Amino acid sequence: MTRAQERPYLDHPGPLPLAHRGFSPAGLENSMAAFAAAVDLGFRYVETDVHATADGVLVAFHDETLDRVTDGSGRVDRLPSSTVLRARIGGVEPVPRFEDLLGTWPDLRVNVDVKSEGAVAPLAEAVERTRAHDRVCVASFSDARRRAVVRRLSRPVATSAGTRATAAFRAAV
Secondary structure: OOHHOOOOOOOOOOOEEEEEEOOOOOOOOOOOHHHHHHHHOOEEEEEOOOEEEOOOEEEOOOOOOOOOOOOOOOEEEOOHHHHHHHOOEEOOOEEEEEEHHHHOOOOEEEEEEEOOOHHHHHHHHHHHHHOOOEEEEEEOOOOOOOOOOOHHHHOOOOEOOOOOHHHHHHOOO
């Protein structure tokens, strides 16, 4: 069985070109505009991060707080989705829901970094609802968060190596 048959996410010849947080020279990272720019450039793979709002809505967003890249402020996990979704990245682009990213480009493959414990269940639910198993790679620096997402899924997905596996690999080299 080939790696593509095992995990269709990996069905690509050679290295996987991946647009980190989409593509935006203007700094509109993790926005729908940044993902659209990556797709327009021909990327089939993008990377994003996810957090859940206080009411459980999963957003494609890197930071714990809105402060660095939006016109809003506060911790994403302590704010209702209505507040987070009103925040504008770079003052212009709304913070996207993760499911909007999956739904807008149904063939796009997404490496998704689970940034917080609160994002575990909403990510698994989003993958199940959208049936995106074959086009996501669940990643996290936390082995526990990554494994927790995978355990909640009805089908296998591609996953990243966690910190333990990475450390073991580095030690072996």
